[in-house]
Amino acid sequence: QLQLQESGPGLVKPSETLSLTCTVSGGSISSSSYYWGWIRQPPGKGLEWIGSIYYSGSTYYSPSLKSRVTISGDTSKNQVSLKLSSVTAADTAVYYCAKHQGVVVVTPFDSWGQGTLVTVSS
């Protein structure tokens, strides 16, 4: 059974870079040939797609965050990572990693991690 687990600092200072890792177990991010995405949810608010990556490195980013986001994959560790630079309080959210349903990016998210809360504060 596929499991996704986000990890990283729960507190980040303004202007610094938020770094999170999603560890996938029960399946390989390379051999399964799916896209993997990051989604965030500010406390009490709705969902926002951040970006997605294929194991080969092909990436898609939300235009509103593209200038600050980098998503990468490490097939040797079976991990997908998110970096968001120059954070502000508006970046405070629960961050989820999720698997796209299909081998193309234009598919919904059918497996999700439990999410990790990141607070931006000095």
Add this chain to the structure above:
Amino acid sequence: EIVLTQSPGTLSLSPGERATLSCRASQSVSSSDLAWYQQKPGQAPRLLIYGASSRATGIPDRFSGSGSGTDFTLTISRLEPEDFAVYYCQQFGSSPFTFGGGTKVEIK
């Protein structure tokens, strides 16, 4: 960017009643590119419906989706206690992949 507007914001119903949730898109969305998710407090979203009307694995048949173009509907035929949650629609055919603001289904 395609904006998805969900209505109503909150739906107050009793167990056993029928729930009808709406998702309206600011421009036409292919039916194959529309999904619905359920989210309970403290949990990650769960995929319910994809392709506007196909149930995801393990989703009971009291959940159904319909619609096309700019108007989509999620129907829960008879509410069970575990169905009280927040529901989101999502389009993934056009980047950025956007979500609606959610409809909360609460116990009346």
